[in-house]
Amino acid sequence: MMSFRGRMARYAASGSKGIAVGRIAWRQQLAYKTDLLLRASFLLLILFVFEQLWSAAYGGDTSKVIGGFTLKQIVWYLVFTEALTLAVPPLAARIEEEVKNGEIAVRLTRPMSYVGYHYASYMAEAAFRFFVHLAVGGLIAWALVGAPAFGAGWADLLLLSAGALSILFLLHAIVALSAFWVEETSGMSFVLNKLQFTVGGMLLPLDLMPEWLQRICAWLPFQAALYFPARAGVQAHSADVLRDLAIQIGWLIALAAIVTWIYRRGVGKLHVNGG
Amino acid sequence: MRALTTHGLSKTFKVKRKPEGLSGSVRALFKPEWKDKIAVHSIDLAIEQGETVAFLGPNGAGKSTTIKMLTGILHPTSGEAEVAGFVPWRDRTKLAFRIGTVFGQKSQLWYHLPPIDTFELISRVYELTRADYAARQRDLIERFELGPYLHTPVRKLSLGERMRCEIAASFLHRPQLLFLDEPTIGLDVVVKQRIRELIRERNRREETTVFLTSHDAGDVEELCSRVIVIHHGGVLLDEPVERVKRDVLSRKTVRLTLAEEADLSGMPETAGVDIRESEPGRLVFSVDLKRIGIEEALNAFLGKVRIADLTVEDPPLEEIIKHIYGSQAREEVRS
Amino acid sequence: MSTEANRVGGIWRFLLACWKANFASALEYRLSFFLLAGMMLLNNLIWVFFWQLFFSRFPVVQGWELRDVMILWALSAGGFGWASVLFGNYGRIANIVSSGQLDVYLSQPKPVLLHVLASRMSVTAAGDFLFGWLIFAWVGDHTIRGFLLFVAGLLLTGLLFMGLMIVVGCIAFWYGNSEGIAGQVFNSFITLTTYPSDIFRGVARTLLFTVVPAGFISYLPIGLIRSIDPAFLIAAVSVTFGLMAAGCTLFALGLRRYASGNAITVRQ
CATH class of the missing domain: 3.40.50.300 (P-loop containing nucleotide triphosphate hydrolases)
Structure with missing residues (x-):
């Protein structure tokens, strides 16, 4: 049995490995300038279109409150959900590729957890992209509807975004790890993205949805991945944030358990087939 | 037409x-x-x-x-x-x-x-x-x-x-x-x-x-x-x-794999045979068929080296072209 | 006269053969064909779902109702669909030109632009096309007039997509690697055609009917399907055919430039 100190040392070691992987992944991001530029220009287009759409819907009235949102808040809400959505790297495609070309066998021999490796590299990339999109989207929204005055909302946004990106990682990992069994994961990735899009509240805050749909969404993990941080960003109510945080933690535990279970079974299958 | x-x-x-x-x-x-x-x-x-x-x-x-x-x-x-x-x-x-x-x-x-x-x-x-x-x-x-x-x-x-x-x-x-x-x-x-x-x-x-x-x-x-x-x-x-x-295509390249190390230092030069590479265990030479037959060329080596394997091949086209350019250049110099 | 008829017949038979080969290629991967087409259909339906949620909050936005936006999606996706199924290379001209793939078409005796366009079929676009008709069946005007107007809308939309992308793709003849820019224009244009034109104000609206002519698609549900607005329709038809003509002319000029090869980077 491992002593307490030994266990702490193991944790510290895997932590520093994770940080090392993250640092490389972060640095690699700088090499993809064109990608970044493309996503930034997409952000510009979509934010502009939606600012126009929401302005029309609100009848140009900046003081009107619909479903708890003013025009300015709803545009900034979109900045936050888009920053999160566009931050997610193509995890499923990567793992599928690793399974197909056998690279996974090499990764499995390394003294580092496979899922842990991907989590570290994912989080570094996602954090980098998130902040870039936040900055670009923020500038655009600032120009379109004015400066934000969300005060504590910023802290809440960052707090809940860490959990949100982790939940997105676990959701995408579930799809990605299915590559152990099926050849194509793009179909499932597609469905996942569409779920984020609708019941995650990417374009439309859940508060604006019909009652029946809101009740369904409350039972799904997707709201914790987009709606929670973005809503907290524009409307700071500390009580809500604590509740959101609790729900996020609950989902993190549940999803992590599912990912671990799938991963164990997948690796078992991989060993049987000899890679 | x-x-x-x-x-x-x-x-x-x-x-x-x-x-x-x-x-x-x-x-x-x-x-x-x-x-x-x-x-x-x-x-x-x-x-x-x-x-x-x-x-x-x-x-x-x-x-x-x-x-x-x-x-x-x-x-x-x-x-x-x-x-x-x-x-x-x-x-x-x-x-x-x-x-x-x-x-x-x-x-x-x-x-x-x-x-x-x-x-x-x-x-x-x-x-x-x-x-x-x-x-x-x-x-x-x-x-x-x-x-x-x-x-x-x-x-x-x-x-x-x-x-x-x-x-x-x-x-x-x-x-x-x-x-x-x-x-x-x-x-x-x-x-x-x-x-x-x-x-x-x-x-x-x-x-x-x-x-x-x-x-x-x-x-x-x-x-x-x-x-x-x-x-x-x-x-x-x-x-x-x-x-x-x-x-031009009258040249063949012969590759020999030798069974044991050979010492060619004392060997006289054979007209039409051009040694390209000589390493322990390997010998490559080209033969100008206008001047000497393959058999004769090989004869020059038999007895002096022990051959384990042998291939005869056409020179690659690059070499032929280089040869053409070479002779062209010589002609230009001559004229 | 008869030779002219022969020529047209020859081109027609050639196009049919191209489409047959494209379709057979797609069917080689039956499962992924249906999967991809189905995914596109689903994607569009999810957007319709979004708009339903949106309009349940705001029943009328700048005179637009849910039905109009659904028809807009049907036209945009359906028009994009038929163009990309029959002439799937129209969005890839920049790529084809700058990667030197034109030579193969140039060494064969068929009209080069037509041959390029018809040499690919977009599989996902079949789902878009199907989606268009599904929406028409759902909320369209099921009279002969309604049907004809919808078909006219699809035709205009597809031709406008093609005309614009041929013009943009031809940039590659002059500026080499312009795939990135062309792709970006294409995606932005498609996106813009799926939002009601009337939500845009001021400069944005002007741009929509000039530089980025997506407005000629995104006003169709009001200006053609709901009631015919002659001024808009004349403008839309002239812009569409103008772009088509400009595209063909630019392509011919580009080919001449390519053939005389004065400024093209040598790719041996």
Whole structure:
């Protein structure tokens, strides 16, 4: 049995490995300038279109409150959900590729957890992209509807975004790890993205949805991945944030358990087939 | 009848020159610097119907550019050409009915479809009548022995099978003139042989003029009756293969694997034998067949070394071309 | 006269052969064909779902109702669909030009632009096309007039997509690698055609009917389907055919430039 100190040392070691992987992944991001530029220009287009759409819907009235949102808040809400959505790297495609070309066998021999490796590299990339999109989207929204005055909302946004990106990682990992069994994961990735899009509240805050749909969404993990941080960003109510945080933690535990279970079974299958 | 004539055919490209560094890139954006690059310089050719011509030269010598001008894809900067009775760049479409092209690396077959589907499409592209297409297809399938592959998607065929389909496809519309670019690249010896035979047969039966570029000396020797070598955009040599063979292809390379280390220091030089590499366990020499037979050449070594294995091969085409350039340069010096 | 008829017949038979080969290629991967087409259909339906949620909050936005936006999606996706199924290369011209793939088409005796366009079929677009008709069946005007107007809308939309992308793709003849820019224009244009034109104000609206002519698609549900607005329709038809003509002319000019090869980087 491992002593307490030994266990702490193991944790510290895997932590520093994770940080090392993250640092490389972060640095690699700088090499993809064109990608970044493309996503930034997409952000510009979509934010502009939606600012126009929401302005029309609100009848140009900046003081009107619909479903708890003013025009300015709803545009900034979109900045936050888009920053999160566009931050997610193509995890499923990567793992599928690793399974197909056998690279996974090499990764499995390394003294580092496979899922842990991907989590570290994912989080570094996602954090980098998130902040870039936040900055670009923020500038655009600032120009379109004015400066934000969300005060504590910023802290809440960052707090809940860490959990949100982790939940997105676990959701995408579930799809990605299915590559152990099926050849194509793009179909499932597609469905996942569409779920984020609708019941995650990417374009439309859940508060604006019909009652029946809101009740369904409350039972799904997707709201914790987009709606929670973005809503907290524009409307700071500390009580809500604590509740959101609790729900996020609950989902993190549940999803992590599912990912671990799938991963164990997948690796078992991989060993049987000899890679 | 002439299949192809050119007179002073030339092509100059303007190439953008980008100065180094960021400031250079910015400057190039607003005021690009252009530099002339002569790709083809005054080429004169006269090829008769039914000839098989090897068109050779090192990379960048202007082969592709010349072929692109002869097929009407590119216009020349100056000069004249007539292919199958047309000026290529003026009557590209009319010419296209009379010529065929095979590019070793670029397939015209549809990757996911069986070859027969591409044949069908080609018959529409070249406007063959149904009856003609059916007869033609039957003939080619039989001669090229394509029966077994005809209904298999191209991606599942081996490279050799694919190449046979590729060449059969290019003969479908009875081209008077066929341009082949590296038709045997990447194939094994047996398949190469078969493909050369098939092209030869078409050439004999239908008087198809063959215009071929290749890096394979075998293609030239066995398929062509005439060799044209270009270098720096101009014609360097234009002679019957027979003569080139006598002059240049008369060299063979012999590789010996030695059973034990040999000491050749005391060996007298043999006329026509040229030692290239001599390492422990390995000996490579070239033999000039005009001066000495293979057997004699080998005799010179027998008894002095113990041979474990031996191969005799044609020199690679690059070497032959280098040899041609070499002798050309010598002649220039002499004259 | 008869030779002219022969020529047209030849081209027609050639196009049919191209489409047959494209379709056969797609069917080689039957499962992924249906999967991809189905995914596109689903994607569009999810957007319709979004709009339903949106309009349940705001029943009328600048005179637009849910039905109009659904018809807009049907036209945009359906028009994009038929164009990309029959002439799937129209969005890839920049790529084809700058990667030197034109030579193959140039060495064959068929009209080069047509041959390029018809040499690919977009599989996902089949789902878009199907989606268009599904929406028409759902909320369209099921009279002969309604049907004809919808078909006219699809035709205009598809031709406008093609015309614009041919013009943009031809940039590659002059500026080399412009795939990135062309792709970006394409995606932005598609996106813009799926939002009601009337939500845009001021300069944005002007741009929508000039530089980025997506407005001629995104006003169709009001200006053609709901009631014919002659001024708009004349403008839309002229812009569409103008772009088509400009595209063909530019392509011909580009080919001449390519053939005379003065400024093209040499790719041996």
